[in-house]
Amino acid sequence: RxxxxxxxxxxxxxxxxxxxxxxxxxxxxxxxxxxxxxxxxxxxxxxxxxxxxxxxxxxxxxxxxxxxxxxxxxxxxxxxxxxxxxxxxxxxxLLSVDFHALEQDARKEQQFRNKGGGSNGESFLVSQLQHGLTLEFEHSDPLRRLRLTLSELLVIMNKVTDSNGEFFLKSSELFESPVYLEEVADVLCILQAELPFLLPIVDVAEALLHVRNGDWFMCLLVANVPDSFNEVCRGLIKNGERQDEESVGGRHRTEALRQLCLMNPSQALNIRAMVVEECHLPGLGVALTLDYKPDAPDEAVSPLVSYVSGLLLGTNSKVRTWFSMFIRNGQQSKRESSSVLWQMRRQLLLELVAILPRSRSTRVPNNGKIDDEGSSGYSGLREEHVVKASALLRLYCALMGIASLRPTDEEAEQLLQLMTSRPPATPAGVRFVSLSFCKLLAFPTLVSTPEQEQLMVMWLSWMIKEEEYFESAAGVSASFGEMLLLVAMYFHSNQLSSIIELVCSTLGMKIAIKPGSLSKMKTIFTQEIFTEQVVTAHAVRVAVTNNLSANISGFLPIHCIYQLLRSRAFTKHKVSIKDWIYRQLCETTTPIHTQLIPLIDAYINSILTPASKANPEATNQPITEQEILRVFQSSAGQADSSRGGRQRYSITTQLLILYYILSYEENLLASTKQLALMKRKPKSYSAALMDQIPIKYLVTQAQGLQQELGGLHSALLRLLATNYPHLCLVEDWVCEEEVTGTLPLLRRMMLPFIARRYTQNQLHQAFQKLPSSSPRLMRILEYLTLLSPGDLIPYAEALTASMSLLLQPAVPRRLIQTLNKLWMGLNTVMPR
Incomplete structure (x- = not known):
């Protein structure tokens, strides 16, 4: 070379x-x-x-x-x-000896030892040794070297079998002499390769854990049989401890597997997956993650954050408990600086400090070098760091809330600096602020000094000030402003369990938060930042959610308004909420949001029931009749007949307003006695208003949208049965099937298209010329039967005005029967 x-x-x-x-x-x-x-x-x-x-x-x-x-x-x-x-x-x-004879002697020795023999040093493989094992090895021929090594290896393997999982470290001159390590390794590899049934490689690897330099021998053994890598690793993991950091044996096993993965880094993540699958050696999983260096690193989230978050926030409760125990036990260890847990915490802290705005990261762990600029400035969190910051916050929440990690003073300080940093106005920035806010509520002990408390108050004030800008600039419907309002309202009404539920829901994990730990935050919120009067005045100015539906997740203005209505804050402080509720009802669509019906119920209760007996006039104002009529201007036929036009209000809005009216009237009737005692007489909606609302048409429409309307359809039916029983006749429903069912629909689709359209005036003239115009009137009525009930509404006046003419003696019965069908069709949208 x-x-x-x-x-x-x-x-x-x-x-x-x-x-x-x-x-x-x-x-x-x-x-x-x-x-x-x-x-x-x-x-x-x-x-x-x-x-x-x-x-x-x-x-x-x-x-x-x-x-x-x-x-x-x-x-x-x-x-x-x-x-x-x-x-x-x-x-x-070494390869020239008779391995068959060697195997026979080895099996005899195994049988002899299993019967309890061999205590006096007798052996079928090796005769009585005259000198030490190393000296005998040096002076031996190849066959005797094989026998010496095989005998020593079998002794260790038998002891492993008899130890019942208890770790031991056997002193073996043969495996410790630095002069002959390479020769012993040669013999070991040849023995395993030539006698695979006597010496399974997984058992040999397990035995090597119990001698000095065992990890080195193991790596050489696997390197000379590279196909056995996964088999050996899986065997070592299966036989491993559930918590490797607690015992010497666990640490030996973890270090050996770590060396194997450094030798074959492409399989490191597969070995890590085996660790999680078996729930053994958690320290090894973390160590392999720390060793892992991806070819193309993910700038958003580091491998360590992804791995630990997956274990603690995944759906597998067994894995979560196993890894949480690793964190808890690791904090009790006296081997602080050398433990894998310490290395993990150090790496996480380095990653956290690396993304802090430079003016805020005033200290760096372990002598890291970062320029210390003035710490009083508020440079913002960089956009490319926001997702990583959110992931780190959630991970620290999981470590502290699920795995009971006790942060050091340095960790707590840097965490607070990150949580109170100011991200850019993006959807990810909104998410980061929400997470930071909930982490403050979940772990208020992070704020321990007056300076830290002042920092938190300033950050909360910044949240209030910037909320509207964030919502508009980020283009999101649910911003952190609604969450702030909601928490403030919960604090005022002392609903601490609701705050805990909100925090857990936002963080996406179940954390045990003691209500008593929120006392400091409650004082800050209710006395310094959000007095109840500020809350109500702010809430009514919050913009409604456009196109509100169940598809919009998160905490919305409607949640805040609902809580304030329940606590009667609006009436107590004389803040009108009627216009806000009306605007929100007009900005709804399907699928219906689950908070809308409770909002209407709470609003009706605040109209009819005073906040206190001392002030019976402290109630909200009802929606006016003019506002109600405005919603129904384009319903019941007009919109259907002009399909090219766009409805001003959705069917969801009309159904919700209908629910409001019916529920209001029912509650008013039920509260008559109580209202009389208080000498109050809230206004009832007029019969003229109800006559102009197409109740039957709306309920029919709701029947076809039951899945998207949630419980609204059933609630409307209940109210109708109470207030308008004549609209709930079973006979009508059966007749409606003949008009609106599947068969009439198919008949309309199969009949040829009638090019000619008849006007209301032509219908009126045909009626006037009865009985001579019976054939022409019949054609017009047959045409009308092909129309949908909504399309029949423009003809309703001409039909009802001329019905008496059908009483003439010469009028055919078929005309009367056809008109009866049209009447039933109109009855589905216009109550009789």
Whole structure:
């Protein structure tokens, strides 16, 4: 090999504290062995090649299964590669012994030991030793070297079997002598390759954990059988401890697996997945994540944040409990600075500090270097860091709330600095502010000094001031302003459990928050930032949500208004909310938002029931009749007949207003006695108003939208049955099936299109000329039967005005029967 080729492999070897001075197989060399890449193997340095000789010598000497010309050429290159290496001769000699006889003796020794023999040192493999094991190994021929190593290995494997999972570290002269480590490794690899049934590679790897330099031997063993990598790793993980940081054995196992993954980094994430699957060795999962260096790093979220968040916030409760125990136990360990948990916390803190605005990151852990500018400034969080900041906040919430992590003073300080930073006005920025706010509520102990409290108050004041700008600039319907209002209202009404529920919902995790811990936040909110009068005055100025529907998630103005209505804050402070509610009802669409019906109910209650007996006039104003009529101007036929035009108000708005009127009238009737005692007489809606509302038409429309309307349709039916029972006759419903059912619809679709359209005037004239115009009137009525009930409404006046003319003696019965069908059709949209 040229000096340049040898230089390629510089730095690929690595050393390890427990196996000081030993060279491990590099990832470059392991990949060359996996792919049998002769060119790469030729580029290895002599020390690296020495580690792989057992496999290469067997490859060169054994009869291959591959008889291709390509392999023949590669084999020549391997022979040329081995020709100048002195150690090859000793490995060839090892391969020349009778392995069948050796296996027979080994099995006899196993049976003998299983029967309780061998206590006096008798052995079928090795006769009585005259000197120490190392000296015997040095002076032995190849066969005796194999026997010595096999005997020592079987002793360790038997002891592992008998230990019942209890870790031990066996002192073995053979595996500890630095002079003969490479020769012992050669013997070990040859033994395992030639006696695979006697020495399963997973069992051998398990035994090597219990000797010094075991991780080095294990890496050499796997490197010489590269296909066994996943099998060995899975076996070590299956036999591993549930909590590896707590015991010496767990730490040994974790370090060995970590070295294996450094040798084969492409499989590190698969091994990490095995760790999670088995719920063993949590420290190994974290260590592999810390070691992992992706080719194209994700700028948004780091691998460590993604991995730990997935464990704590995933759906698998078993995994969550297992990893939470790792965090709890790790905090009790006295090995603070050397533990994997400490390394994880240090890395997370470094990532947190790295994204802080420069004017705020005044300290950096572990002597990191960041310029310390004036800490009084408020430079904003950079846009490319917002998603990463949100992910870090959620992770720290999970670590503290689910895994009971106790933050250090440094962690708490930097977390508070991040939470009170000011992001750009983007949807991600809105999300970050919401998360920060909820984390403050969930962990108020992060604010411990007067300076920190002042910082929090200033940040909350900034939230109030900037909320409207954020909502418009970010283009989102649900901003953090509504959440602020809602929390303020909950504090005023002492609904602390609702605040806890809101916090958990926003953070996306279940956290145990003691109501008592919110007392400081309650004082700040109710006395310094949001007095109840400020809350009500601010709430009524909040813009309604455009096109409100169940598809819009998050906390909206409607949630705030609903809570204020329930607490009677508007009437207490004489703030009119009628216009806001009316505007919001006019800005609704399907699927209906779940908060709309409770909002209407709370509003009706605030109209009819005073906030207190001392002030019976403290009630809200009802929606006026003019406002109600405005909603129904384009319903019941007009909009259907002009399909090109756009309805001013949606069917959802009309149904909600109808629900409001019916529910208002029912509650007014039910409260008559109570209102009389208070000498109050709220105004009832007039019969003239009800006559102009197409109740039957709207309920029919609602029947076809039941899934999108939630419980609104059933609520309307209940109110109709009470207030307008004549609109709920079973006979009408049965007759309506004949007009609006499937069969009439199919008949209309199958009949040929009638080009001629008849006007109301033509219908009126045909009626006037009865009975001579019976055939013409029949044609017009047959045409009208093809129209939908909504399209019949323009003809309703002409039909009802001329019905008496059908009582003449010569009028055909068929005319009367056809008119009866039209009447039933009109009855579905216009009550009789």
């Amino acid at each position: 040229t000096p340049g080729q040898a230089g390629k492999s510089e730095g690929k070897g690595r050393e390890m504290a427990d196996s000081a001075g030993l060279q491990f197989v590099s990832s470059f060399a392991f990949e060359a062995m996996q792919k049998v890449d002769v060119v790469r193997l030729a580029a290895l340095s002599d020390p690296e090649l020495r580690l792989l000789l057992p496999c290469l010598v067997r490859m060169a000497l054994c009869a291959p299964a591959d008889q291709s010309h390509t392999w023949a050429q590669d084999k020549k290159l391997i022979l040329r590669l081995l020709s100048g290496v002195e150690a090859v001769n000793s490995i060839v000699a």
